[in-house]
Amino acid sequence: MRILHFSDVHLPFPEGALRDPAVLHPKRLLALVNFRLRRSNKYAQAQQKLDGLCDFLRREPVDWILYTGDTMNLGLEKEYMEDAEPIARVLAMARKGALAVPGNHDLYARASLRHYRRHFAPRFPKSDDPAAAVGAKGSPGGFPSIRYMGEEAVAIGLDSAVPRFPFWDSSGRLDSAELEALGRLLDSPEVARRKWIFVMTHYPFLDTDYLHGLRHTAPFWELMEGRKNVVLLHGHNHRIYLKQGPGGVPVFCAGSLSKRGAESFWLFEPFAGSLNARRGVWRNARFSLDPVGDP
Numbered sequence: 001m002r003i004l005h006f007s008d009v010h011l012p013f014p015e016g017a018l019r020d021p022a023v024l025h026p027k028r029l030l031a032l033v034n035f036r037l038r039r040s041n042k043y044a045q046a047q048q049k050l051d052g053l054c055d056f057l058r059r060e061p062v063d064w065i066l067y068t069g070d071t072m073n074l075g076l077e078k079e080y081m082e083d084a085e086p087i088a089r090v091l092a093m094a095r096k097g098a099l100a101v102p103g104n105h106d107l108y109a110r111a112s113l114r115h116y117r118r119h120f121a122p123r124f125p126k127s128d129d130p131a132a133a134v135g136a137k138g139s140p141g142g143f144p145s146i147r148y149m150g151e152e153a154v155a156i157g158l159d160s161a162v163p164r165f166p167f168w169d170s171s172g173r174l175d176s177a178e179l180e181a182l183g184r185l186l187d188s189p190e191v192a193r194r195k196w197i198f199v200m201t202h203y204p205f206l207d208t209d210y211l212h213g214l215r216h217t218a219p220f221w222e223l224m225e226g227r228k229n230v231v232l233l234h235g236h237n238h239r240i241y242l243k244q245g246p247g248g249v250p251v252f253c254a255g256s257l258s259k260r261g262a263e264s265f266w267l268f269e270p271f272a273g274s275l276n277a278r279r280g281v282w283r284n285a286r287f288s289l290d291p292v293g294d295p
């Protein structure tokens with residue numbers, strides 16, 4: 001079984017996206033200045049990197065694809081209209097199925113929720129158990145989502161992105177109702193019996209900085225206590241790494257698929273009781289697997 005995890009594509013603005021009056025939202029104006037000054041160059045080839053991922057998937061097919069969000073930049077309607085399709089095409093290349101969660105750039109302001117529901121949710125793979133979703137406040141709904149990956153593994157998606165007005169606050173949050181629903185899922189025999197339980201969200205589980213990190217993590221870590229079969233996946237930090245959380249739970253950040261000079265993804269292959277994790281790297285204008293194979 002092969003599982004690919006990627007994140008943070010940040011596709012360039014589609015033609016005409018910035019003519020939207022919504023760009024005058026103060027948070028977006030400041031972000032746009034920041035983007036023009038610091039970021040746009042680094043992600044200018046994002047579509048080529050996404051094409052490169054498709055090329056990799058044709059050469060090295062995988063069974064499941066997990067995506068942890070940040071498809072766009074400012075959550076403008078044109079971005080929703082144009083950006084869902086290229087991501088959906090990649091997700092559809094998994095032989096058996098895929099699961100996606102939104103990033104903070106996909107739920108940038110209040111109106112983003114409406115756009116996400118309209119343009120993204122219908123194109124992204126549906127949960128295997130829609131009844132498990134609690135539709136938390138401020139969320140586009142549909143979370144936690146779940147994908148049963150054969151008899152041995154399962155992926156559960158949480159929405160930690162929160163549309164916030166102040167530009168200085170880019171923190172995420174795990175919602176209480178969503179965490180309770182996660183607890184019910186983890187305790188259900190159908191999930192608990194599996195050897196590998198991947199829990200994924202956009203925000204880093206271990207970064208709790210008040211203004212930029214993930215809030216309300218204490219009940220999450222309580223839920224994780226004593227669960228030996230959990231693997232945590234996230235994006236948001238645009239550098240790939242593996243860390244250990246409380247109790248030794250592995251926490252993988254996929255980095256950014258498209259950041260120039262740091263393009264990355266993870267490829268997981270559970271085998272004989274252990275999880276083989278390899279990095280995807282961009283070399284000579286194509287993705288390949290890091291030959292070292294050591295996370």
Ligand SMILES: [Fe+2]
Nearest residue numbers: 008070103236
């Ligand atoms: Fe990002």
Ligand SMILES: [Fe+2]
Nearest residue numbers: 070103104236
């Ligand atoms: Fe992010």
